[in-house]
Every structure is written in C-alpha cells, then in structure tokens.
Amino acid sequence: LDCASRFLLLEPDALDGGQAGQGGQVNEADLDELYLDCRAPHGMAEQLRHLGVAVVICGGVSEVYEQRLKAAGLDLIGWVSGPVGEIIKAYCRGTLQPGQRCPQRRRRRGRAHTPGGS
Amino acid sequence: LVKRPELQWKKILDSIADGVFTVDTQMRLTSFNRAAERITGVSAEEAIGQYCFEVFRANICESNCALRQSFETGREIVGLRVDVLGRDGHHIPISVSTAVLRDESGNITGGVETFRDLSTEEELRKEIARRYTWQDIISKNHKMQAIFDILPHVAESESTVLVEGESGTGKELVARAIHNLSPRSQGPYVAVNCAALPDTLLESELFGYLKGAFTDAKKDKPGRFALAEGGTIFLDEVGSISAALQVKLLRVTQERQYEPLGAVRPLKADVRIVAATNRDLAALVEEGLFRDDLYYRLNVVRIKLPPLRERGEDVPLLVTHFIRRFNAKQHKEIAGVSDEALAMLMRHSWPGNVRELENAVEHAFVMCRGETILPEHLPQELSAPQEAVPRGSPLVSAEQEALRRVLAEHSGNRAAAARQLGVHRSTLWRKLKRHGLA
Numbered sequence: 164l165d166c167a168s169r170f171l172l173l174e175p176d177a178l179d180g181g182q183a184g185q186g187g188q189v190n191e192a193d194l195d196e197l198y199l200d201c202r203a204p205h206g207m208a209e210q211l212r213h214l215g216v217a218v219v220i221c222g223g224v225s226e227v228y229e230q231r232l233k234a235a236g237l238d239l240i241g242w243v244s245g246p247v248g249e250i251i252k253a254y255c256r257g258t259l260q261p262g263q264r265c266p267q268r269r270r271r272r273g274r275a276h277t278p279g280g281s
Numbered sequence: 282l283v284k285r286p287e288l289q290w291k292k293i294l295d296s297i298a299d300g301v302f303t304v305d306t307q308m309r310l311t312s313f314n315r316a317a318e319r320i321t322g323v324s325a326e327e328a329i330g331q332y333c334f335e336v337f338r339a340n341i342c343e344s345n346c347a348l349r350q351s352f353e354t355g356r357e358i359v360g361l362r363v364d365v366l367g368r369d370g371h372h373i374p375i376s377v378s379t380a381v382l383r384d385e386s387g388n389i390t391g392g393v394e395t396f397r398d399l400s401t402e403e404e405l406r407k408e409i410a411r412r413y414t415w416q417d418i419i420s421k422n423h424k425m426q427a428i429f430d431i432l433p434h435v436a437e438s439e440s441t442v443l444v445e446g447e448s449g450t451g452k453e454l455v456a457r458a459i460h461n462l463s464p465r466s467q468g469p470y471v472a473v474n475c476a477a478l479p480d481t482l483l484e485s486e487l488f489g490y491l492k493g494a495f496t497d498a499k500k501d502k503p504g505r506f507a508l509a510e511g512g513t514i515f516l517d518e519v520g521s522i523s524a525a526l527q528v529k530l531l532r533v534t535q536e537r538q539y540e541p542l543g544a545v546r547p548l549k550a551d552v553r554i555v556a557a558t559n560r561d562l563a564a565l566v567e568e569g570l571f572r573d574d575l576y577y578r579l580n581v582v583r584i585k586l587p588p589l590r591e592r593g594e595d596v597p598l599l600v601t602h603f604i605r606r607f608n609a610k611q612h613k614e615i616a617g618v619s620d621e622a623l624a625m626l627m628r629h630s631w632p633g634n635v636r637e638l639e640n641a642v643e644h645a646f647v648m649c650r651g652e653t654i655l656p657e658h659l660p661q662e663l664s665a666p667q668e669a670v671p672r673g674s675p676l677v678s679a680e681q682e683a684l685r686r687v688l689a690e691h692s693g694n695r696a697a698a699a700r701q702l703g704v705h706r707s708t709l710w711r712k713l714k715r716h717g718l719a
Contacts, residue, residue, distance in 0.1 A: 165366065165614075166340045200650060205612035223338035226370035227614070242368075244335035264331070 164221040164228050164241065165204075170197040172216075173251060189251045204228045208235035220250060220259070300375075300396045303382065304333050304348060306389060320375065320398045322368035333394070338366040339377070340652075348392045351379040355389075362399070374399040416458035418451055419602050422592035428455070428584055435582050436462035441534060443519075443579045444557040446586030449634030452557040453515065455584060459555055460513040468512030471505050476518035484526055490542035498543065506539055506550050513553045519579065520560040520571060527572045534578040554579070589631040589638060591717045593685065594693050596627050599635060603642040604654075611646060618645075618654040620692075625656050627689030629663050681716040684709075688718070 171194040199210050208231040211219065219232055224241040232239050243250055245265030253259040291312070294301050300317035302310055310333050313325040321328075323336050334342035340363055341347060347358045357380045364372040375396045382391045413421040415429045435442060436459045444452045453472060460470045478486055489504030505514060522530065533539045534554060538547040556579045565571035589595065600623070604615055618626070622645075631637050641660050648658040656664065683702075691697040699709040 166343055168343065202651065203612070203614045222335065223366040224370065225366055225372060229370060244331065264335075 164219070164224040166202075167221065168198060168202070170199065170211075171195070171247060172197050173254075189248050191247045194247075204231035208232045208237065211235070211237060218254075220254060297395075298397075300398070301393065302328070302333065302337075303391055303393045305391045306352070308333050308348070310336060311391060317396070320373060320396065321365065337394075339363045339375075340365075341377075347377050347379045348394055351381050351392055352389060355381060365396075374403045413598055414602075416454070416461060418454050418458065419598050420592060420595045421598060422587065422595055424587045425592060425595070428586070432458055432584075433462050435459060435584070437464070438582070439553060440581040441554045441556070441579055442582045442584060443562070444555065444584045444586065445562070446557070446559065447588045447632075447634055448559045449636030450586040450588060451635055452559075452586060453517065455586065456513070456515040456517075456555040456557060460515075460553075463513065463553065465512050465553055469509050470513050470515070471509035472515040472517060473505050474517045476521040480523040480526055483522065484529065485542050487526075488529065488539050488541050491544050493543060495542065501541075504539075504541060506533065506552055507541075507548070509552045511551055513555055516554065516556040518558060519556040520558040520562055520565055524572070527575050531572060531575045531578060534575065587717075589634040590685075593627055593688060593718065596638065597623060597692070599638055600626060600642060603639050607643060607646045613646060614652065615646065615649060615654060616652045619656070622654050622656045622659055623692065624689055625659060625663050627692070628686060630685075677716075680712065681718070684712060684716060684718055688713075 171191060173189075173194060197214070199207055204227050207228070211232070212235040216237060218238040218240065220240045220243055222242065222244055224239065229239055229241060240254070240259055240261050242262040243259065243265065244263075249265035250259065253263065253265050259265075291314075294312065294314040295316075297314060298316055300320045301312075301314040302317050303312045305311055310328050310331055313323075313328040313336075315325075317328075318324055321336060321338075328336045333348065334346070341361070347361050347363075350356075351358055357378065359378045361377045361379075363375060363377050365375055367373050376399055377394060377396045379392060379394045381389050382393055384390050413419055416432075418425070418429070420426065420429075432455070442456075442459060444455050446452050456472070457470060460466060473483075473487065475483060485502070485504065487504050487506055489502050489507055490498050492498055492500050516530075519530075529539065533550055533552075536547075537550045537552075539550055540547045562571055562576050562580070566573045566576045600618055604617065607613065608615055626638070626641070629641075633640070641663060642654075644660045645654040645658040649655070684698075687698045687701050688695070691701070695709055695713075696706055699706045702709065704712075
C-alpha cells in the first residue's frame with residue numbers, strides 16, 4: 164500500500180445488488196480508478212476517509228500506514244495477493260482474511276494481472 | 282548430484298549470504314534461496330509460483346521494477362538501493378542487482394535478482410549520525426568537532442563566554458548546550474536579543490525597574506538578569522548595544538552587580554553570561570564602537586562557529602536531520618533528496634547558514650508531494666547561478682568556487698574530486714585547507 168499509486172473503487176451498489184454481490188465476475192476494467200494526491204500515510208488515510216472509503220484491501224502494508232488507516236476509522240485487510248476479481252469474490256463471500264492468497268482460477272480466457280497495492 | 286544438477290544449483294544458491302531468486306518471463310518465482318527466505322520472511326515453498334511483486338513488496342515493484350527494466354533493455358542493474366516490506370510491516374533496506382537469463386539461442390527465459398540486506402549498514406550509518414550529533418548540534422566538520430570537545434570543559438567553568446559566528450550558525454544552540462552541561466543546568470536559561478529592542482527598552486528589559494521609576498511604572502518589574510538568577514543569561518547580538526548600556530553591562534561582568542531603573546542600591550547578580558555576536562567585535566573595538574574593557578570581559582572564552590559554506594560536509598547530515606524533524610512535525614514520509622537536489626544544496630554558498638538550509642528544506646516539504654525531494658521542490662534562489670563570495674583576488678575566488686563545485690559534484694569525495702581536477706589528493710587537501718574548505 165505504501166507505494167500504491169492506483170486504487171480501484173468498489174462501490175456499495177456493486178456489492179449489494181450488483182455483479183459482485185451475486186457472485187458474478189468483477190474485472191479490473193469494470194472498476195473506477197482513483198489516484199491520490201498525497202501518498203504519505205496521514206494524507207492518504209485522510210483522503211480515503213474523505214472520499215467515503217470504508218474498507219481498504221491491499222497487499223503489503225507497513226506498520227505506519229496500517230496505524231494511520233485504522234486511526235482514520237478505515238478497516239484494513241492487508242497482505243492479500245492474487246487477481247483483483249478473485250479477491251473481490253472472496254470479500255463478497257465474507258471469507259477474505261488478512262494475508263490471504265487468492266489464487267487464479269482456471270478459466271477459458273485469461274485475465275490481466277497487474278502489480279501494486281490496488 | 283551429477284544426475285540432479287538442479288539440486289547442486291540449489292545447494293550453491295542456498296550457501297550464498299545474499300538473497301537470490303529467479304523468475305520466468307511472467308514474473309513468477311521459479312527459485313528462492315535460503316537468504317531470500319531469511320530477509321523477506323517468506324518460505325521458498327510459499328514463494329515459488331507467486332508473482333515476485335507479491336512476495337518481494339519493494340518500493341520499486343509497481344513503478345520502477347528493476348527486473349522488468351532488465352527484460353526491456355537486456356542490461357544488468359547493479360546495486361540499486363531499495364526498501365522491501367518485511368512480514369512484520371517494517372521496511373528493510375536492501376541493495377538489488379538484476380540480470381536476464383537466456384537460453385542457448387539467446388532468447389530471454391527469465392531473470393535473476395540478487396539482493397543484500399543493508400540493515401546493519403543502515404544501523405552503522407545511524408550510529409555515525411548519532412556520533413556527529415551533540416546537544417542538538419550536528420556536524421562532522423573538524424572545527425565543530427573541536428568545539429564539541431571543549432564545550433563540556435567550558436560549560437563546567439563559570440567563565441563568561443563569547444560565541445562568534447555569522448547569523449544562522451547556531452550560536453544559541455551553543456549557548457543552550459553550555460547551560461545544559463553546566464552546574465547551573467537546573468537554574469533558568471534566559472535569552473535576550475539585544476538587537477531586537479531600542480536601547481531604553483533594552484535597559485529596563487535587562488535590569489528591570491522599580492515602581493515609580495518613570496511614568497507608567499506602576500509596579501516593580503524584574504529584569505532578565507533577575508529572571509536568570511542562579512542560571513544563565515544569553516545576550517545575543519551583543520555588538521549592537523549602545524555605549525551607555527555597555528558601561529552598565531561592564532559593571533555586571535566585573536562586579537556582578539546591577540541597578541534596576543529607579544533603584545538606589547545595586548542588586549547582586551548570580552548569573553552566568555554567554556554573549557554572542559555576528560559582528561567582528563575586535564574590529565568594532567578598533568573603530569571605537571565597542572568598549573575594549575567590556576570586550577575583554579566578555580571574551581574570556583571565545584568560541585568561533587564556522588559558517589556553513591566552510592562545512593559543506595555537514596549539508597547532507599543537516600538535510601537528513603531536518604527531513605526527519607519535518608516528517609515528525611508535519612506527519613509526512615519524505616525519504617530523502619535526489620542526487621541532483623543534493624548537488625544543488627551542496628553548491629549553494631548558504632549566506633544564511635544552517636537557518637537558511639532549514640528554511641530551504643521546509644520549503645521543499647511544502648512543494649514535495651512524493652517521497653523524494655527533487656530540484657524543482659527547492660527554493661528558486663538555489664537554482665540561480667551563485668555569485669562567488671568575494672574573498673581576496675578574483676583568482677582565489679575562482680579557485681575556491683571550482684573546489685566547492687567539484688566537491689559538491691562528488692558529494693564530498695575528495696579522491697574523486699582530486700581525480701577530476703587532475704591534482705594529487707594531498708594538493709587538493711592543501712588547497713581546501715587554504716580556502717577554509719577542509
């Protein structure tokens with residue numbers, strides 16, 4: 164998370180009645196992207212809170228970022244890895260845990276996988 | 282072993298102290314040696330098959346991946362300094378080198394990355410920084426180190442001290458250090474800027490007044506000497522006080538007595554005096570602007586602080602110190618300055634000394650939105666061509682400027698600077714000494 168320049172936004176609509184909520188596939192391309200002005204811990208946490216973000220799902224996260232996000236009242240599920248779609252599925256199922264590895268499921272068509280703290 | 286060469290390779294890789302991993306062209310880990318397990322805290326079993334960026338979690342993974350660069354250019358990258366995130370959420374400083382792996386036909390089949398844990402070196406670096414820090418004063422300059430050596434002895438004595446130095450060289454820090462190290466450290470420390478007040482006000486400020494001493498003096502007011510009783514008074518810019526006040530100050534330094542305005546009897550002053558000036562007091566004495574008897578009274582122990590332009594080696598140390606301080610104060614996470622920005626800081630002549638440098642770093646903190654301070658974040662006057670400080674003949678100034686510039690280009694490395702200048706190291710040393718840059 165410390166070096167993440169791009170965030171993907173998963174809106175509550177998509178969770179409740181949308182594709183993600185009904186167990187469908189969510190691709191990276193379907194999600195809005197967000198680029199923050201400030202990537203310092205305090206500024207990042209404040210901007211995310213200001214945007215109404217409630218939960219941050221990310222890969223590696225340092226102690227200082229974790230503390231700042233929690234202090235800003237955000238829930239954090241860190242150290243997660245795998246394709247975005249699989250992570251969202253696990254989150255919607257309520258099974259996503261910190262440190263979880265969500266492996267790529269075999270499909271007919273492959274999906275792009277990008278690095279970073281999205 | 283001959284039949285299973287991969288086992289032999291694994292043994293070889295595991296015996297290396299540096300972390301080594303290999304990836305395929307999709308950036309999936311294909312091997313992960315024992316040192317890599319130790320440094321990252323991830324087992325090889327867990328790592329192999331994962332994308333390297335999901336395991337390695339370095340600050341270059343997303344935007345500036347060294348392996349990807351090697352794939353694109355076919356070139357090796359050697360000794361790149363990066364931070365990885367350990368499993369406990371702490372940053373681990375490492376040095377990374379990458380190369381591509383090719384098959385017999387020369388096609389790229391993957392890449393190899395070796396990395397060295399720099400934690401111990403970083404600790405040593407911090408230890409050195411601690412060694413160069415003394416009572417909030419930071420310097421590795423030999424003149425400053427000599428001052429650090431004598432200050433405890435100066436502090437122990439009761440002698441009056443005169444601190445000389447240009448504006449912004451840290452005269453008050455020295456005064457405070459003398460107080461903190463002295464037997465009076467439990468007493469008050471009172472600082473007065475003699476240039477900040479008109480003479481009449483300064484007198485009442487220093488010595489106080491009694492009720493009725495003048496119109497509006499409705500009650501007694503203790504002066505700074507009274508407030509500093511049992512402790513230390515720091516008289517900054519002492520060279521700017523008037524001749525009349527110099528007489529009164531002389532009496533305090535000689536007899537340890539003073540008279541508040543309107544008083545009929547003198548008061549005793551148990552106060553240690555530390556005076557400071559950014560002017561050449563000896564020259565003022567010669568010009569008749571400062572009393573020679575007061576000068577000699579104040580000049581019992583003299584400490585002369587060198588200007589920052591004569592202690593260029595301290596600029597990186599001070600920059601690191603100010604970055605750490607502003608990070609804490611402004612809740613930011615700026616990691617450092619780029620090489621270009623540091624070279625710019627080293628080239629500047631700092632007429633405002635450490636205070637100007639502090640202001641420049643603070644300016645950069647306002648402008649910088651990322652992790653590294655770049656040249657464009659620094660104040661504009663730093664990028665403007667510097668006018669050489671006029672000192673002696675133009676030839677001398679030019680030589681001094683050339684020395685400063687070349688040293689800055691090589692971050693203070695004298696051997697490299699001597700090579701570029703085409704002179705022997707001892708010649709360079711002699712020249713630096715002559716120009717007060719050593």
